[in-house]
Amino acid sequence: MAKFKFGPAGKPLSYRGSMHGVPGFLRGIGLNAFEYQAVRGVRISEEQARELGLEASKNGVLVSLHAPYFINLSSLSEPTLTASVERLCESVRASMHMNAYVVVFHPGYYRGSTPREALNRTISALKKVEEFRNSINAASVWLGPETVGKASQLGSLEENIEICRAISSCRPVIDWAHIYARTRGSLITSIDHVIKVVEEVERELGSGPVKPLHMHFSKIEYGRGGEREHHALSEASYGPSFELVCKGLTQVGVEGVFISESPLLEKDALLMKDLCSRICGVNCVAD
Numbered sequence: 585m586a587k588f589k590f591g592p593a594g595k596p597l598s599y600r601g602s603m604h605g606v607p608g609f610l611r612g613i614g615l616n617a618f619e620y621q622a623v624r625g626v627r628i629s630e631e632q633a634r635e636l637g638l639e640a641s642k643n644g645v646l647v648s649l650h651a652p653y654f655i656n657l658s659s660l661s662e663p664t665l666t667a668s669v670e671r672l673c674e675s676v677r678a679s680m681h682m683n684a685y686v687v688v689f690h691p692g693y694y695r696g697s698t699p700r701e702a703l704n705r706t707i708s709a710l711k712k713v714e715e716f717r718n719s720i721n722a723a724s725v726w727l728g729p730e731t732v733g734k735a736s737q738l739g740s741l742e743e744n745i746e747i748c749r750a751i752s753s754c755r756p757v758i759d760w761a762h763i764y765a766r767t768r769g770s771l772i773t774s775i776d777h778v779i780k781v782v783e784e785v786e787r788e789l790g791s792g793p794v795k796p797l798h799m800h801f802s803k804i805e806y807g808r809g810g811e812r813e814h815h816a817l818s819e820a821s822y823g824p825s826f827e828l829v830c831k832g833l834t835q836v837g838v839e840g841v842f843i844s845e846s847p848l849l850e851k852d853a854l855l856m857k858d859l860c861s862r863i864c865g866v867n868c869v870a871d
């Protein structure tokens with residue numbers, strides 16, 4: 585039986601207060617996942633991170649962490665590469681302190697390289713991050729390359745799977761909106777597309793990454809280069825369809841964590857939960 589968790593990417597919009605109060609707030613409104621946003625830098629102290637982790641476990645909220653946007657593991661510039669590895673290592677350390685199970689990151693950019701060269705550089709940079717992770721005994725923290733939304737970015741599903749084959753502490757994070765935007769609306773338009781994504785992950789990497797499958801969802805606007813802007817679920821003129829994604833996942837029977845990256849954050853996380861329990865049944869929505 586598929587079991588799904590739902591939560592926002594960042595502090596809920598309707599919450600005023602300190603970070604450690606977020607898990608209790610989310611539990612109170614019926615959500616059970618939270619993606620801490622370190623997208624502008626890892627600024628949380630060890631003490632704050634531990635407090636957040638404690639509150640999360642008390643309230644049964646599963647935590648993940650989104651690493652800084654300023655990471656480019658395929659950069660041709662040595663200083664950029666070094667800074668990128670450092671930022672990802674800091675993210676791993678903070679994740680260990682807050683008990684986040686996965687560090688979500690955008691791997692890099694092709695800029696001046698072939699996709700193969702960019703991928704190889706990313707993999708060798710990630711080996712350093714993996715060494716760091718092992719050196720601080722952060723074995724419970726996965727490295728999660730996310731499927732990215734722009735054609736200029738490294739991080740297609742196939743590339744991320746290859747990364748995960750090379751780096752054993754990696755597991756792919758699926759951003760459905762990004763796959764849809766990067767392919768300019770040609771993928772994630774049928775249940776079959778959704779099933780194929782999950783099947784590819786399982787075929788190439790085994791069932792580990794789908795227990796649970798970590799996912800982002802929102803509606804999205806795209807242009808020639810892919811991703812433009814995230815939109816709310818109620819905006820009918822944008823895709824992809826949440827119902828379709830949920831139906832596909834239900835058919836293959838995976839466990840999943842849905843992080844809402846909609847501008848409405850927790851409101852759309854609740855809407856996803858509601859749609860999912862109607863499609864798949866109340867038993868599909870994890871407590």
Ligand SMILES: [Zn+2]
Nearest residue numbers: 650688690730
């Ligand atoms: Zn992201």
